Amino acid sequence: MALTGAEELSLQEEVPFGEQPRAARLDALLRLRLPIGGELDVAIEVLAQAYPRDILQVVHQLRKYREYTTSGPQPLELAVVAEHISPGARQELQDAGINYFDATGSMYFRHRTYLVVRQVIGAQHKPRRPVRLFSGAREKVVHALLEQWRRTQRGEVLSGADLSIEAQASTYTVSTTMQELEREGWVETTGAGPHLRRRLIKPEGLLDAWADDWVSRKENRSRWHVLARSNLVDTVLDKLQDYDGWALTGAAAANAVVPHLTSVDRVQVIVPPGHAEAWADQSQFKKAEKGANVVFIEREGASLMFLDTHPERPGSRFASRFVQYLDLLGGYGRDKELAEEFRRHALHMKAKT
Template sequence: MRDFGYDEQELVEELCSAIAALPGASAHPRMNQPRSGSRYEPDGLLDVHINQSDLAIVVEAKRELFPRDVRQQIWLLRDYLDGMDGPAEKVAMLVAGAVSRGAREILQQEKIGYFDPGGSLFIPSTSAYVLIDRPPPKKAVRMFGAIFQGQRARVVQAVIEAAPNWVSVKDLAEATGVSAATTSETLTEMERRDWLEVDGAGPAKTRRLRERALVLDEWARLIAAQKPPQIERYYVPANDAGEIARRLEDACRDAGAQYAITAEAAAQVYAPYLSSISQLKCRLQAGRVQHDVLSRLDARSVSEGWNFGVIAEVGKHDVAVGERLNGIAYAPIVQIYLDLLQGSGRASEMADHFRSERLSG
């Protein structure tokens, strides 16, 4: 396994401890593992006593588990169980430093056990059914969320927006400005999570999203657990968000700055919901050029009564633009949705409406 803070033996030992902590239960590694007719050998074999029943648990350990990984392992474990002798009930289990939500659902459906160091435990025994569902470890949360950060996030957004069309690595790399290597890695990770359909192989390989909701729901859960991004608040002399948008376009054009309007003001353009919008949020190229734009807008920093917000993002040097409408630059539609989720007031209502209008399917 790649480094995730645990190796196979440590995960098996953690599983033993978790089972032993159950009322009236015990778990002991079998020192001499009898070979079945299969060439496959698991990472552990446990003799378990629980609820006055004896179980022989076959354990396979992985760094992390996503739906595709689970499907590849299930038949190996079942084949191994078929070759085992002895009176104890045979149970297959997968243990990992991180078990994704999708992987857990498949394992429960297929009656294959699982365990992670966060304390989640599933033993699908006919005589001692155990299901403990706990939040994943912090390391696992960071790992699950890595696909929604940085350059990878741009690729994921592009795949979502392209649905239901087929896309290639070349198409996405050109559309997002992300390297072909990072684009390919991101698509492979999406395949592991069972989010993509695949056609062809090699350079001709194309993919498309199975269902937008699968990815958006996962991204929304991650967003809900994070702090909202910092917003630098200003007052700009203007009557409404539309006037601010036009002034922002003029100022950025003159200063040579990148920008993209997002959240409520952008959602109102794509999928009108409120009678009027008085505040505008955007991403604006950082550095000296940003100060130039703010000066051209006559923007004044305020703590209350703001109507112009700049979303501050550490480490980003460029601004992703979805499209330009009537000469105004707007963020990609997925980014607009995500920014609404982190808003206040009626932003959550707008997020639901915007998703149903622009990101259904």
């Protein structure tokens, strides 16, 4: 309990409670002395992997124990300990007033006015999902699902075939991805077999998890300078008009969606992997680690889905609003602050909690 500053006084395992002979059992009961003074009991249930659907039973068990011990001599808090707790499960535990700790070192511990929170992003653990959810074809499914939600603002019910077309991914990839999203509690499923349909019910939670993965990535970026005699964005668009597989992103693109969001003194461009040096040379961009006004980011896949053209700039290619938002989060200067404004006005989503 080093992070909380609390001292362990005792630990009991397999603690029976309830009416005999069919008494329930609590996995562990921990007694602590807090640094703010006083002693505290923590009722603990243990899981291997914790996703929203997995925690329903343990939350019920913990609440039953609290009801049974309401007259105990010590104040009581509830907690879940697991090898891995998914982002969706973490949020549901917090909403239920239940503390947690997992093997990555992430924890949430609250007792009255005493609060310790530690979220470890990108830590190593053994999640149940066989591959990263936000990569390759699965990331394209996530992007397509969010984009469909943004267009309708209702979270329409979708078949796997419909989403497969939108995401340009196989029906198998769609199915396995949606199963992971359902496990997280972001998607709900109705029907079965050919009548099975899914709907996005927690778009903010899905986007926040995607953002956590996005900002932890290491990408090939190169910085350049171009002489712009007028508007920088128009200059860059003019230089790139004969190429394929690129898109403007970050603040420059976001400002086209929400005008006057910010002044633009640097343009970020998604370019195909391995093409940055050649394109820059052919477009007469100068290498510039300092004073750069153009950044090439080498990407493919989901980053180039749902491109948009600005009506006042024929031939322009802007990344989707979700990619613009994600790149603002990992951007420069005030970009992170602007991301929240863009999230509200362009994505019509609540601020990140």
